[in-house]
Amino acid sequence: MTDATLASGLRRQPLALRFPSVLVFLAALGLFTIAVTILSDGLGLGVISTSFIKTLGKTLCLCLVALAMDLVWGYCGILSLGHMAFFGLGGYAIGMWLMYARTELIVIESLKAAPLPATPQEISDGIAGQIFGVVGASEFPPIWAFAHSLPLQLAAVVLVPGLLALVFGWLAFRSRVTGVYLSILTQAMTLALSLHLFQNDSGLRGNNGLSGLQNLPGLDDFPQSTVSLWFFWASAIALGLGYIICAWIVSGKFGSVIRAIRDDETRVRFLGYPVEGFKLFIFTLTAVLAGIAGALYYPQAGIINPAEMAPIASIYLAVWVAIGGRGRLYGAVIGAAFVSLLSTWFTGGQAPNINLGFYTIQWVDWWIVLLGFSFVAITLFAPKGIGGLVDIFIDRKSPNRFGADLGPDPGALREQEAEK
Amino acid sequence: MTTLLEVSGVSVSFDGFKAINNLSFQIAEKELRAVIGPNGAGKTTFMDIITGKTRPEEGRVIYGDRAISLLHMSESSIAQAGVGRKFQKPTVFEDQSVADNLLLALKKNRGPFSVLLFKASRDDQTRIEELASEIGLESALRRKAGELSHGQKQWLEIGMLLAQEPKLLLVDEPAAGMTPAEREHTTDILREAAKTRAVVVVEHDMEFVRRLDCRVSVLHEGSVLAEGSIDHVTQNQKVIEVYLGR
Numbered sequence: 267m268t269d270a271t272l273a274s275g276l277r278r279q280p281l282a283l284r285f286p287s288v289l290v291f292l293a294a295l296g297l298f299t300i301a302v303t304i305l306s307d308g309l310g311l312g313v314i315s316t317s318f319i320k321t322l323g324k325t326l327c328l329c330l331v332a333l334a335m336d337l338v339w340g341y342c343g344i345l346s347l348g349h350m351a352f353f354g355l356g357g358y359a360i361g362m363w364l365m366y367a368r369t370e371l372i373v374i375e376s377l378k379a380a381p382l383p384a385t386p387q388e389i390s391d392g393i394a395g396q397i398f399g400v401v402g403a404s405e406f407p408p409i410w411a412f413a414h415s416l417p418l419q420l421a422a423v424v425l426v427p428g429l430l431a432l433v434f435g436w437l438a439f440r441s442r443v444t445g446v447y448l449s450i451l452t453q454a455m456t457l458a459l460s461l462h463l464f465q466n467d468s469g470l471r472g473n474n475g476l477s478g479l480q481n482l483p484g485l486d487d488f489p490q491s492t493v494s495l496w497f498f499w500a501s502a503i504a505l506g507l508g509y510i511i512c513a514w515i516v517s518g519k520f521g522s523v524i525r526a527i528r529d530d531e532t533r534v535r536f537l538g539y540p541v542e543g544f545k546l547f548i549f550t551l552t553a554v555l556a557g558i559a560g561a562l563y564y565p566q567a568g569i570i571n572p573a574e575m576a577p578i579a580s581i582y583l584a585v586w587v588a589i590g591g592r593g594r595l596y597g598a599v600i601g602a603a604f605v606s607l608l609s610t611w612f613t614g615g616q617a618p619n620i621n622l623g624f625y626t627i628q629w630v631d632w633w634i635v636l637l638g639f640s641f642v643a644i645t646l647f648a649p650k651g652i653g654g655l656v657d658i659f660i661d662r663k664s665p666n667r668f669g670a671d672l673g674p675d676p677g678a679l680r681e682q683e684a685e686k
Numbered sequence: 687m688t689t690l691l692e693v694s695g696v697s698v699s700f701d702g703f704k705a706i707n708n709l710s711f712q713i714a715e716k717e718l719r720a721v722i723g724p725n726g727a728g729k730t731t732f733m734d735i736i737t738g739k740t741r742p743e744e745g746r747v748i749y750g751d752r753a754i755s756l757l758h759m760s761e762s763s764i765a766q767a768g769v770g771r772k773f774q775k776p777t778v779f780e781d782q783s784v785a786d787n788l789l790l791a792l793k794k795n796r797g798p799f800s801v802l803l804f805k806a807s808r809d810d811q812t813r814i815e816e817l818a819s820e821i822g823l824e825s826a827l828r829r830k831a832g833e834l835s836h837g838q839k840q841w842l843e844i845g846m847l848l849a850q851e852p853k854l855l856l857v858d859e860p861a862a863g864m865t866p867a868e869r870e871h872t873t874d875i876l877r878e879a880a881k882t883r884a885v886v887v888v889e890h891d892m893e894f895v896r897r898l899d900c901r902v903s904v905l906h907e908g909s910v911l912a913e914g915s916i917d918h919v920t921q922n923q924k925v926i927e928v929y930l931g932r
């Protein structure tokens with residue numbers, strides 16, 4: 267028997283062959299990036315406006331966090347409703363540096379006019395006054411200790427969501443909290459975090475959040491049309507790398523174990539696998555991916571505030587993945603891109619309102635109802651989501667009969683049927 | 687022969703109902719043992735205790751040549767210590783191929799990081815093919831386990847147990863839903879397996895037990911009612927009363 271006749275976990279082939287969607291995806295992403303660049307305002311023909319470049323770049327970040335959600339939910343069966351909190355934490359971590367460094371430049375500039383050269387203390391007080399004036403404080407809270415350093419804040423993008431997920435996951439998985447209880451627990455974590463950030467003394471400017479993040483400190487010479495492209499490219503690269511990492515994980519034996527955990531956790535334990543360790547690994551890894559996605563998203567959004575981390579955001583994330591088709595990586599990407607772009611269109615007031623005579627459907631208000639209905643409909647009638655269309659397209663019908671015999675005699679497999 | 691597993695004075699109750707009542711049981715390193723008993727006798731619960739799924743209120747469970755207690759170990763570390771288990775209803779991973787199912791069970795380091803970096807070697811592939819032909823699924827390696835018939839799933843699960851290379855094999859009603867020919871093959875596999883390890887088989891079908899040709903323990907209301915050869919226990923008056931006579 268040759269390699270080719272064996273199953274995925276056994277084949278020793280390059281990732282691209284084991285997981286063909288990687289090549290297709292990377293090619294599509296690459297073409298998309300090139301096309302957008304050519305059509306952009308900053309470097310190309312000027313067909314696509316800078317603000318739309320930002321929307322596209324943000325969408326790529328949402329695709330990345332959806333990928334993380336698919337890994338943790340679609341593959342490992344943990345319905346986390348807290349991954350947008352990790353996303354937000356990544357955004358705050360990078361936002362702190364952006365805001366600090368930019369304010370520092372402004373303060374230094376303004377102090378130049380003074381007769382005596384400014385002392386470091388004066389500069390620091392100036393920055394603190396500028397940043398925290400809105401919440402009536404004038405000193406740096408302890409969590410800003412590293413805000414002056416880009417490398418340290420970049421490390422925080424990875425470490426803060428990662429450590430939170432590690433501690434939370436360890437506590438939750440160790441006490442065998444599963445299913446809907448775990449989902450509720452992650453919602454509680456998200457709610458607690460966003461309520462904490464809403465407070466003025468949280469050290470992160472309360473409900474004002476962090477703003478002006480679209481301005482890169484010291485790079486004022488570059489127009490937003492150029493900066494937006496940098497972030498667009500960075501988001502595309504991050505998404506591509508994220509896809510490769512996720513594909514590598516799910517195509518190997520690790521993927522086999524987490525899918526087994528999703529389907530029958532107890533059985534996996536009796537095979538000798540420390541289930542909690544696997545869950546913790548995936549939960550933490552996906553939290554880190556979410557943090558990175560957030561760190562790329564918010565400089566494009568320009569502002570982050572605690573409302574972004576409200577529990578509902580994480581629920582939307584689950585809805586995207588469900589609509590796109592969970593348990594397949596490209597499904598998550600399609601779902602996030604499709605639904606979030608559609609949502610921008612509807613809520614941005616571009617969708618034509620429908621006049622029914624007695625009532626006018628304003629899409630700004632009714633979009634969420636439409637989304638809710640689509641979610642219910644997809645869950646009930648097309649559980650494979652949009653990604654399921656690919657199965658029809660490539661004619662890969664797997665006879666998934668969950669145990670029912672395939673043939674007339676018990677155990678007789680009808681060849682054609684099983685092969686399809 | 688040395689003892690592999692010693693269960694002594696174990697009791698478990700569910701909401702006041704004593705499912706296992708002061709049960710004692712021993713099995714040697716290379717022994718085949720059948721456990722029979724009426725429905726609700728506590729056979730499955732007995733396996734739950736050994737594999738760490740259920741914690742007994744009292745008693746001891748001592749295992750292996752280093753005489754470790756299994757009572758405070760997690761399910762996964764008990765499995766890693768060499769206790770394999772087959773459940774009453776076949777549980778294979780339906781969404782994955784037969785080969786993947788076998789690969790999951792293959793005796794390897796179970797830690798997340800070594801699994802992440804795992805690559806199947808030639809030997810592993812050969813081993814999986816061997817196992818597959820032993821359980822008659824060599825042509826179904828790439829099929830999803832969900833496509834298999836009930837009997838084939840039972841086989842696959844037995845194959846997965848063999849792949850684990852356990853020192854102690856606990857098998858709960860392996861022959862349920864099998865054709866007579868399949869049953870015969872199952873007895874062969876179990877007897878073969880017991881040459882190199884201890885095997886405990888729970889079964890209702892007396893013909894099947896007779897063919898296993900081994901020592902039999904009769905469980906009733908959570909404790910051992912009788913023990914001995916099949917002829918010995920089937921002539922026991924109490925056994926006839928509670929089990930065979932009905």
Ligand SMILES: Nc1ncnc2c1ncn2[C@@H]1O[C@H](COP(=O)(O)OP(=O)(O)OP(=O)(O)O)[C@@H](O)[C@H]1O
Binds near residue numbers: 726730774
């Ligand atoms: N988790 C539980 N909670 C409450 N009662 C239980 C539990 N598990 C088992 N029991 C009870 O303990 C008794 C023994 O059950 P067990 O499943 O061990 O019997 P068994 O010998 O395997 O029976 P069968 O031949 O039907 O498989 C039964 O009366 C059962 O109802």
Ligand SMILES: [Mg+2]
Binds near residue numbers: 730731
């Ligand atoms: Mg039972």
